[in-house]
Amino acid sequence: MDIQRYLLIAASAALSFMLLSEWATFKDQRVVNTQEERFRLADTFEREVPAPQQSTVDAGDTPTVADPTIESDDVPTVLPSLSAQENAASSTANARNIVVITSDVLEIVVDLQGGDIIETGLLKFPERIEDPDTPLVLLEQSAQRTYIMQSGLIGPDGTDTNGRAIYDVNERSYSATSAPKTIVLTARDTAPNVTVEKHFTVTPSSYTIDVSYHIVNNSDAAWQSIPFAQLKRDNSPAPNADTSGFGMQPFLGAATTTPDSRYEKFTFSDIADDPWKTQQAGGWIAMLQHYFTAALVPNADNTHTYSTRKTRDGFNIAGFTSEPLRVGPGQTNNWTTQFYAGPKDQYALAELAPHLELVVDYGWLWWIGKPLFWLLTQIQSVVINWGIAIILLTVLIKSAFFKLSAASYRSMAKMRKAQPKMLAIREQYATDKQKQSQAMMELYKKEKINPMGGCLPILVQMRGFIALYRVLMEPVELRQAPFALWIKDLAVMDPYFVLPLMMGASMFFMQKLNPPPPDPMQAKLMQWLPVVFTFFFLWFPAGLVLYWVVNNLLSMAQQYYITRQIERETS
Numbered sequence: 001m002d003i004q005r006y007l008l009i010a011a012s013a014a015l016s017f018m019l020l021s022e023w024a025t026f027k028d029q030r031v032v033n034t035q036e037e038r039f040r041l042a043d044t045f046e047r048e049v050p051a052p053q054q055s056t057v058d059a060g061d062t063p064t065v066a067d068p069t070i071e072s073d074d075v076p077t078v079l080p081s082l083s084a085q086e087n088a089a090s091s092t093a094n095a096r097n098i099v100v101i102t103s104d105v106l107e108i109v110v111d112l113q114g115g116d117i118i119e120t121g122l123l124k125f126p127e128r129i130e131d132p133d134t135p136l137v138l139l140e141q142s143a144q145r146t147y148i149m150q151s152g153l154i155g156p157d158g159t160d161t162n163g164r165a166i167y168d169v170n171e172r173s174y175s176a177t178s179a180p181k182t183i184v185l186t187a188r189d190t191a192p193n194v195t196v197e198k199h200f201t202v203t204p205s206s207y208t209i210d211v212s213y214h215i216v217n218n219s220d221a222a223w224q225s226i227p228f229a230q231l232k233r234d235n236s237p238a239p240n241a242d243t244s245g246f247g248m249q250p251f252l253g254a255a256t257t258t259p260d261s262r263y264e265k266f267t268f269s270d271i272a273d274d275p276w277k278t279q280q281a282g283g284w285i286a287m288l289q290h291y292f293t294a295a296l297v298p299n300a301d302n303t304h305t306y307s308t309r310k311t312r313d314g315f316n317i318a319g320f321t322s323e324p325l326r327v328g329p330g331q332t333n334n335w336t337t338q339f340y341a342g343p344k345d346q347y348a349l350a351e352l353a354p355h356l357e358l359v360v361d362y363g364w365l366w367w368i369g370k371p372l373f374w375l376l377t378q379i380q381s382v383v384i385n386w387g388i389a390i391i392l393l394t395v396l397i398k399s400a401f402f403k404l405s406a407a408s409y410r411s412m413a414k415m416r417k418a419q420p421k422m423l424a425i426r427e428q429y430a431t432d433k434q435k436q437s438q439a440m441m442e443l444y445k446k447e448k449i450n451p452m453g454g455c456l457p458i459l460v461q462m463r464g465f466i467a468l469y470r471v472l473m474e475p476v477e478l479r480q481a482p483f484a485l486w487i488k489d490l491a492v493m494d495p496y497f498v499l500p501l502m503m504g505a506s507m508f509f510m511q512k513l514n515p516p517p518p519d520p521m522q523a524k525l526m527q528w529l530p531v532v533f534t535f536f537f538l539w540f541p542a543g544l545v546l547y548w549v550v551n552n553l554l555s556m557a558q559q560y561y562i563t564r565q566i567e568r569e570t571s
Helices: 002-047 084-093 268-272 346-352 361-382 384-399 404-418 419-428 433-447 456-473 498-513 520-537 542-570
Strands: 098-103 106-111 116-128 130-143 146-154 173-176 182-189 194-202 206-219 223-233 255-256 263-267 276-281 285-289 292-298 303-310 318-324 325-327 333-341
Touching: 098 182, 098 194, 106 285, 116 333, 130 292, 130 333, 146 292, 146 333, 173 182, 206 223, 206 325, 223 285, 223 292, 223 333, 255 268, 255 318, 263 268, 268 303, 268 318, 268 333, 276 542, 285 318, 292 318, 292 346, 325 333, 346 404, 361 384, 361 456, 384 404, 384 456, 419 433, 456 542, 498 520, 498 542
Parallel strands: 098 173
Antiparallel strands: 098 106, 106 116, 116 130, 116 146, 130 146, 146 223, 182 194, 194 206, 206 333, 223 318, 223 325, 255 263, 255 285, 276 303, 285 292, 292 333, 303 318
16 A cells, blocks of 8 residues: 555656646747747847938838837826827827947937837847847837837927927947947927937947937027936836746836935836825936846936826836926037946946945845855856855855854754653643643753754844845846756756755755654644745746755754764763
């Protein structure tokens, strides 16, 4: 009967493994198909860009890109604007032309209607490790996603007050691979004798784009507008996000800094339920997804009004308006903001704006997480492998907590040794809880057992382990980082579930070294914990599971040694 039971368990385990493997293959293929379709659209988009030698812009003969009509509440308003019908008609009538700017790290697509950045390809970050030549697209306007950066001028003389401005440009393709490049867009239909230029300055090896307006007023009247910039995004998940519900769910939404809070986050639900607004000097506002961010950083010397809101069409808006931009007769004036679109590089972000590096969110244990990440990077710089660096960091942390762990394991070993005596006391005083407690306290005193000795050290260590958990989840440096053998990417789940099974097995053997709970029902529940944890860890990134496996193995070795040492001392 026992043999049949074991065979049935083995067969069920094998079947479960095959089903999970098939499910993982199906999910990966689904992602591949989605990405292929999205990049097929992107390829078509790029083929429609005119050749670089084309020096003039003519909306009539320039290929256009289909795009949703800009709704009336898409742009912030300070004055009565055109009706929704008039605005829609204007948007539809104007051809949507584009200009492409390429550096060594970015490919930027600018829509000449509005001068908005509607696509950013991150050339140093492949979408999928199997296709290194296809860059990850952060911002995009496609059938799958709307995620763009809009900027403009509203107010009395603003070019975007009554519909988006239309711009002309000398060329349709620019390169900033060897030196900084400034692309000049000239607005049509401005006030008489007023020139409005929109400049994009792209610098090699930088994910920061300077977006500025240059106003030349040769008229006899003063000119005034209010600059704005905003990130517009739908509710679609980030590319390659785990939508199964089993894996880790990184934050997706907006974030900013305020005088009262260095770092404040808003989910898309928060934006819909409770629109937010504040005014402050300097600051920044961003849209976040796993490993990457798009952030707006206006001039630190001016006061800006930051806000989040939901449009009637369901788009999430996070942006700001600046102080009025005034240009007197015969004068010129400028307005500039910085736009970052790239990886969550905490060192580069810290230089760009105060507290912007906090988008790499280590949670409430950030004061532990930041030093741990620094230490992890130092180790990686020597061993040149993030997997080995994780193993060595786990060893160092385990060594730092060695004495605390030893105290905990020693207490549990003594408890295990005294388990028969404890059971005898419970049986002897089963009907008298008071005498049972008294007898237990006498036993603890006689055997020199501290009932809390196993709990307190664990509570101290948990802070470090929780912080390390966030350190392994957040940094972009671990994205597509290989380890060894079948682990080609530490940021995704183990394709063969070897590490999760090792974690479950190590957890099971650790339980055997601990004294079982006195309650039979509780003991049975504890036996199922390794199975439950193994199931959830199947979808966890391999780097996180590697950390837990190494930590469990070290803990098991230390606990085994201390348990045997206690047994020899008392034998």
